[in-house]
Amino acid sequence: MRIDVVTLFPDFVQQCARFGVIGRAVERGLLEVEAWNPRDHATGGYRRVDDSVCGGGPGMVMLIEPLRKTLAAARQAVAGTAPVIYLSPQGQRLTQEKVQELAGLPRMILLCGRYEGIDERLIEHEVDEELSIGDYVLSGGELAAAVLIDAIGRLQEGALGDAQSALQDSFSDGLLDCPHYTRPVSHEWGEVPAVLLSGDHAAINRWRRMQSLGRTWLRRPELLENLTLGENDQRLLEEFKREHKGNTHEQDH
Numbered sequence: 001m002r003i004d005v006v007t008l009f010p011d012f013v014q015q016c017a018r019f020g021v022i023g024r025a026v027e028r029g030l031l032e033v034e035a036w037n038p039r040d041h042a043t044g045g046y047r048r049v050d051d052s053v054c055g056g057g058p059g060m061v062m063l064i065e066p067l068r069k070t071l072a073a074a075r076q077a078v079a080g081t082a083p084v085i086y087l088s089p090q091g092q093r094l095t096q097e098k099v100q101e102l103a104g105l106p107r108m109i110l111l112c113g114r115y116e117g118i119d120e121r122l123i124e125h126e127v128d129e130e131l132s133i134g135d136y137v138l139s140g141g142e143l144a145a146a147v148l149i150d151a152i153g154r155l156q157e158g159a160l161g162d163a164q165s166a167l168q169d170s171f172s173d174g175l176l177d178c179p180h181y182t183r184p185v186s187h188e189w190g191e192v193p194a195v196l197l198s199g200d201h202a203a204i205n206r207w208r209r210m211q212s213l214g215r216t217w218l219r220r221p222e223l224l225e226n227l228t229l230g231e232n233d234q235r236l237l238e239e240f241k242r243e244h245k246g247n248t249h250e251q252d253h
Contacts, residue, residue: 001105001156002032004074004082005145006067007112008049010035016146017153025159033149034077038062041069050115059116067111067122074109082107083128086118087141087148091130094148098131102148103155110148112141174227176220178211206236214240 005013017026017033025031039047042063049067050060075082085108092098102108111118111127123130133144154160181192195207213236216223229237 001030001103001152002034002078002082002107003149003152004077004107004109005033005035005112005142005149006038006070006074006109007035007142007145008037008039008114008140009112009142010037012142013145013149017149021159022150022153025153025156028158030156030158031153034074036070036074038066038070041073042066053116057116061116062113062118062122064119064122067118068126071109071111071126078107080107082109084109084111084126085148086111086113086123086127086130087133087144088113088117088130089132089135089137091132093135094131094133094151096151099148099151100155103152110141110145112145114140174223175212176216176223178208178215209233210236210240213237214244217241218244 007013013033013035017023017031022031022033026033038049042049043065048063050062053059053061071084083105085102087110131144131148133147138144181196185192185197193207195203198204213224213229213233217237217240
């Protein structure tokens with residue numbers, strides 16, 4: 001997969017693609033990340049990429065032409081089409097389901113805004129989709145682009161040391177992930193659940209599924225509203241609720 005990022009801070013984007021899972025994916029040739037600076041396509045001595053807001057008001061708005069030329073250069077760098085995704089708080093909320101969809105594309109272009117945003121006419125004519133990483137405002141789209149690159153890059157085949165890791169991530173099946181433990185088994189803060197040490201893989205899988213269902217019920221109950229649970233999952237969730245109620249009752253006393 002190739003991801004081109006249009007940004008006023010290309011060094012930041014390139015640095016984000018150097019570390020951890022994403023860095024390894026880039027080294028293995030599974031992912032390519034390129035950054036494009038609109039200032040390289042701006043005119044005038046100051047290479048302006050923004051101007052004041054029409055109608056008055058604070059801040060500046062990014063100009064059409066530098067962005068338009070930058071997008072054209074990014075498209076021409078590699079043959080084939082590439083959707084343009086604008087990172088914006090007004091966009092569709094990013095979900096794991098959306099990440100999985102995007103991870104299957106061969107290429108995309110991420111557009112990072114700054115200041116008060118981008119001239120709406122460029123968005124209407126050049127942008128295929130707007131995405132938001134949450135209901136809050138950042139200084140620019142670079143951090144959101146880094147989040148998207150990381151989420152997509154780790155799903156590229158061969159990026160993770162164990163392909164099962166992605167399948168067990170939170171939200172991969174609409175649920176939160178189960179709790180995880182490592183050594184030491186005994187610690188002043190508690191013991192590793194005995195089932196995880198039993199060697200009984202069926203029992204371990206059952207426990208993990210129940211914990212995943214229960215944790216979702218406790219922390220993100222709205223996620224369960226969008227799922228149709230089978231009979232087995234319903235039984236596991238009810239069992240978790242009974243155990244949770246019992247533990248809560250014991251703590252109250």
